[in-house]
Amino acid sequence: MKNFEYIRPATIADAIAAAAEPGAAYLAGGTNLLDLMKGGIRRPDRLVDVSRLPELNRIERLSGGAIRIGALVRNADLANDPDFATSYPAIAEALLSGASPQLRNAATVGGNLLQRTRCGYFYDPVSACNKRVPGSGCDARGGENRLHAVLGWSEACIATHPSDFCVPLVALDAVVEIEGPSGRRKVPVEALHRLPGDTPEHDSVLGPGDLIVALWLPKEAEGFAVHARYLKVRERTSFAFAVVSAAACLRIEQGTIWDARLALGGVAPKPWRAVAAEKILAGCVPGPAMFRRAAEAALADAKPSGDNGFKIELARRIIVRALTLAVAGTPERVAALPASPFSSVAGASRAS
Amino acid sequence: MNLSINLIVNGVRRTVEFDDPRVTLLDLLRERLHLTGTKKGCDRGQCGACTVLVDGRRINSCLALAVSHDGADVLTIEGVAHGDELHPLQAAFIAHDGLQCGFCTPGQIMSAIGLLREGHAGDDPERVREGMSGNLCRCGAYAGITEAVLEAQRNLAKSNPATPDQERAA
Numbered sequence: 067m068k069n070f071e072y073i074r075p076a077t078i079a080d081a082i083a084a085a086a087e088p089g090a091a092y093l094a095g096g097t098n099l100l101d102l103m104k105g106g107i108r109r110p111d112r113l114v115d116v117s118r119l120p121e122l123n124r125i126e127r128l129s130g131g132a133i134r135i136g137a138l139v140r141n142a143d144l145a146n147d148p149d150f151a152t153s154y155p156a157i158a159e160a161l162l163s164g165a166s167p168q169l170r171n172a173a174t175v176g177g178n179l180l181q182r183t184r185c186g187y188f189y190d191p192v193s194a195c196n197k198r199v200p201g202s203g204c205d206a207r208g209g210e211n212r213l214h215a216v217l218g219w220s221e222a223c224i225a226t227h228p229s230d231f232c233v234p235l236v237a238l239d240a241v242v243e244i245e246g247p248s249g250r251r252k253v254p255v256e257a258l259h260r261l262p263g264d265t266p267e268h269d270s271v272l273g274p275g276d277l278i279v280a281l282w283l284p285k286e287a288e289g290f291a292v293h294a295r296y297l298k299v300r301e302r303t304s305f306a307f308a309v310v311s312a313a314a315c316l317r318i319e320q321g322t323i324w325d326a327r328l329a330l331g332g333v334a335p336k337p338w339r340a341v342a343a344e345k346i347l348a349g350c351v352p353g354p355a356m357f358r359r360a361a362e363a364a365l366a367d368a369k370p371s372g373d374n375g376f377k378i379e380l381a382r383r384i385i386v387r388a389l390t391l392a393v394a395g396t397p398e399r400v401a402a403l404p405a406s407p408f409s410s411v412a413g414a415s416r417a418s
Numbered sequence: 419m420n421l422s423i424n425l426i427v428n429g430v431r432r433t434v435e436f437d438d439p440r441v442t443l444l445d446l447l448r449e450r451l452h453l454t455g456t457k458k459g460c461d462r463g464q465c466g467a468c469t470v471l472v473d474g475r476r477i478n479s480c481l482a483l484a485v486s487h488d489g490a491d492v493l494t495i496e497g498v499a500h501g502d503e504l505h506p507l508q509a510a511f512i513a514h515d516g517l518q519c520g521f522c523t524p525g526q527i528m529s530a531i532g533l534l535r536e537g538h539a540g541d542d543p544e545r546v547r548e549g550m551s552g553n554l555c556r557c558g559a560y561a562g563i564t565e566a567v568l569e570a571q572r573n574l575a576k577s578n579p580a581t582p583d584q585e586r587a588a
Contacts, residue, residue, distance in 0.1 A: 168532075
């Protein structure tokens with residue numbers, strides 16, 4: 067690991083000033099950053115430790131019904147907060163399906179939003195990777211790429227975004243609050259992550275010194291609580307990234323879907339909101355044929371970036387199954403195997 | 419860079435001076451404090467051999483910078499027994515053959531202590547297995563590990579019925 071200067075500013079303003087310098091990086095939970103530094107993938111000159119900044123570790127219920135989650139709240143604490151888990155069960159399930167208990171105890175909300183891809187070529191310093199070294203090429207394109215993107219990718223980069231947490235967040239219109247050198251602003255999670263295009267080195271719209279201070283969920287997001295699921299296919303049951311995942315959140319009244327939210331993970335360079343599918347579902351009576359139509363619409367623009375054509379049909383089937391589970395209703399308690407298609411919850415292992 | 423941190427390690431206040439911010443909590447425990455019970459397996463947060471409790475919560479000490487944990491209360495495998503009396507999880511791992519080579523065992527036991535403190539798994543084997551998924555065992559002693567955790571959970575629930583899912587203060 068390259069050596070670095072370590073500083074721990076006492077205020078947000080001091081942290082932003084210190085992190086706006088070239089070569090600086092924020093440190094919070096460290097679960098992704100230290101791993102990348104040990105591998106020589108990230109080589110910051112200066113670490114700005116924000117892990118103790120005051121007031122960023124609170125979950126606040128605001129008077130209008132929205133919820134504001136400090137960027138330093140740990141993944142485990144958010145998933146296990148009773149009010150949060152009841153109000154936003156798909157988000158809690160997504161959090162609990164990610165990483166391991168030890169990592170969830172350390173990893174923060176802000177850090178999860180900004181975690182880097184797990185593309186093996188990004189992680190291997192001797193491989194060509196435009197995301198790691200701009201202009202160096204992409205060894206994934208002609209390499210082992212069965213887990214790479216089928217939506218939103220470019221010739222420069224076919225890596226996927228790895229977060230589970232972000233998938234229900236984009237579905238539910240979550241917003242990040244950012245403080246930076248030019249003040250505070252809010253950006254929807256949907257607009258936080260970028261598509262790679264010709265500049266895959268930029269994962270997000272954040273600039274130098276920009277610090278995520280909080281995550282907001284609007285009041286409306288709670289309206290989906292009784293029909294909300296996250297479903298995640300992995301290559302092993304636990305402690306693995308998604309091959310394909312889906313967050314399905316429905317508002318059902320008198321047997322009709324009044325509002326639908328759907329997003330996919332593991333298939334694109336960013337958490338992928340399936341707006342066309344949502345439009346098909348709104349106003350419909352739930353059923354397998356309707357779900358299949360929505361799934362077809364969600365993957366209409368998909369194309370393989372390598373040996374990964376299977377992910378397109380897999381994603382369609384995961385959408386149908388996630389919607390089927392959402393209609394059946396949010397379980398009282400997150401399943402023993404969160405988001406698993408092998409869960410003993412009825413409907414988890416087969417769509418009908 | 420001159421760095422100095424204070425820690426409480428297994429109940430004892432320690433001041434450690436070092437000059438390199440790259441030192442992880444794992445390396446500090448092993449190389450500076452000579453507490454070699456905590457193991458370095460993958461050193462990348464994937465195997466769980468380095469699991470310790472920090473302020474009562476299980477984490478991977480390999481992904482924690484020591485300098486960032488000034489003031490922390492750290493519990494390692496060396497601190498869980500009371501004299502010659504094994505911690506209930508240590509005893510249960512022996513009783514149920516929850517190990518073969520033993521390299522992963524300190525991390526397994528610290529993780530299990532964290533799991534019981536969290537109180538979400540109860541007596542459900544599926545939840546115990548899921549809750550221990552951050553600890554790999556290359557000998558494949560998983561069946562014994564699960565039985566050991568379940569037995570320790572039952573014994574602790576019996577000895578402290580008011581808070582059935584809570585681990586005693588170790």
